[in-house]
Amino acid sequence: SRKLLMIPGPIEFENDVLQSMAIPTPSHVDPDFISVFSNCLELFKDVCQSPSGQAFIVAGTGTLAMDMAAANLIESGDKALVVSTGYFGLRFAEILKRYGADIDLLETEVGDIVSMERIEQQLQAKTYKLLAFTHVDTSTAVLNDAKQIGALGKKHGVLTVLDGVCSVAGEDIKQDEWGIDVVLTASQKAVGVPPGLALLVASQKAMQAFEQRKSPVANYYADWANWLPIMKAYENKQASYFGTPPVNLIIALEKSLKAIVKEGIDKRVERHQRAGKAMRAALKAIGLEVLSKSDDIASNTLSAPYYPSQIDPSAFLQGINQEGIILAGGLLPDLKSKYFRIGHMGSVNKGDLLATIGAIETVLKNSGHQHELGSGTAEILKHF
Numbered sequence: 001s002r003k004l005l006m007i008p009g010p011i012e013f014e015n016d017v018l019q020s021m022a023i024p025t026p027s028h029v030d031p032d033f034i035s036v037f038s039n040c041l042e043l044f045k046d047v048c049q050s051p052s053g054q055a056f057i058v059a060g061t062g063t064l065a066m067d068m069a070a071a072n073l074i075e076s077g078d079k080a081l082v083v084s085t086g087y088f089g090l091r092f093a094e095i096l097k098r099y100g101a102d103i104d105l106l107e108t109e110v111g112d113i114v115s116m117e118r119i120e121q122q123l124q125a126k127t128y129k130l131l132a133f134t135h136v137d138t139s140t141a142v143l144n145d146a147k148q149i150g151a152l153g154k155k156h157g158v159l160t161v162l163d164g165v166c167s168v169a170g171e172d173i174k175q176d177e178w179g180i181d182v183v184l185t186a187s188q189k190a191v192g193v194p195p196g197l198a199l200l201v202a203s204q205k206a207m208q209a210f211e212q213r214k215s216p217v218a219n220y221y222a223d224w225a226n227w228l229p230i231m232k233a234y235e236n237k238q239a240s241y242f243g244t245p246p247v248n249l250i251i252a253l254e255k256s257l258k259a260i261v262k263e264g265i266d267k268r269v270e271r272h273q274r275a276g277k278a279m280r281a282a283l284k285a286i287g288l289e290v291l292s293k294s295d296d297i298a299s300n301t302l303s304a305p306y307y308p309s310q311i312d313p314s315a316f317l318q319g320i321n322q323e324g325i326i327l328a329g330g331l332l333p334d335l336k337s338k339y340f341r342i343g344h345m346g347s348v349n350k351g352d353l354l355a356t357i358g359a360i361e362t363v364l365k366n367s368g369h370q371h372e373l374g375s376g377t378a379e380i381l382k383h384f
């Protein structure tokens with residue numbers, strides 16, 4: 001029977017989003033589809049709160065969106081600072097290096113963020129072109145303070161790039177107001193559409209930096225010179241072609257973005273915040289500790305609890321599966337078998353959280369973990 005997918009992406013998608021894809025594929029230059037694409041570009045800027053930005057939506061994954069930011073903004077020898085809170089921060093460093101960036105990496109203990117003081121010291125010590133950071137690192141469930149990092153970037157004249165794959169449409173993002181130069185994401189998480197879309201919004205400052213490049217972009221598919229005319233054409237409701245858009249996914253994206261904007265960004269973030277708080281309280285009640293060091297740096301969109309010491313990770317995840325829920329294992333190479341991950345974003349509701357914590361309680365109880373049965377589920381109920 002169908003199991004509940006509670007991993008940090010892909011997530012459970014709304015039925016109407018899934019159903020919207022099950023149609024004969026129209027032409028990518030069909031006037032109705034052009035209008036759908038145009039709406040997506042506008043709605044996505046609304047979600048990022050970036051009215052002055054330039055949106056790009058292309059076939060690909062979150063990694064392509066990272067690649068696109070790096071390929072278009074970095075020229076060989078440019079200095080870039082990566083503020084890493086886990087697996088995806090390290091990935092960004094690798095991508096930037098691939099385009100010849102001279103990288104400095106700021107890291108910290110697992111579950112913590114790099115302090116604003118350290119970031120500022122580094123920005124004072126050296127002149128960087130670009131600063132990349134992960135808003136929510138999906139490997140640690142740690143949330144960076146995007147507003148403060150944006151302000152530091154502005155103050156020091158550095159382009160800031162926010163990897164929002166695990167945060168856009170689930171955490172507070174005010175791109176324009178906070179001065180973030182690139183917000184990037186993928187479709188399969190809080191945006192609520194099956195995998196296959198890379199999305200980003202670039203500030204005017206980022207677009208100017210792109211236009212002032214001295215060398216051509218070293219990635220043909222990701223080159224904004226190829227995509228900008230296409231995005232502009234769709235914005236102006238005109239037919240255009242560079243690479244065939246994933247038409248059915250774009251149709252689903254319009255459906256989901258409309259629902260997100262209808263719910264209201266602030267309300268949606270609040271709903272995700274409640275889910276995060278409820279899940280962390282429930283885990284604490286049953287004696288599980290999470291990776292994030294404190295509540296103010298814990299993400300809304302996923303939780304990452306350590307296993308109790310006597311638990312066998314693969315038996316645990318299999319037991320959860322038999323309870324009808326799918327959870328994810330750890331992602332940090334050194335801690336892979338020490339913790340697991342629960343996604344709670346998009347359509348997630350009280351019932352999903354209750355079912356998930358119920359399954360966790362059951363499996364832990366059967367494995368000899370001591371806790372009062374129902375103490376986790378009670379926390380979920382209290383928060384809703």
Ligand code: PMP
Nearest residue numbers: 061062063088136138165166186
């Ligand atoms: N960054 C973050 C924060 C992510 O969570 C992910 C995916 N888990 C990625 C980047 C890469 O996205 P994708 O798997 O879609 O390439």
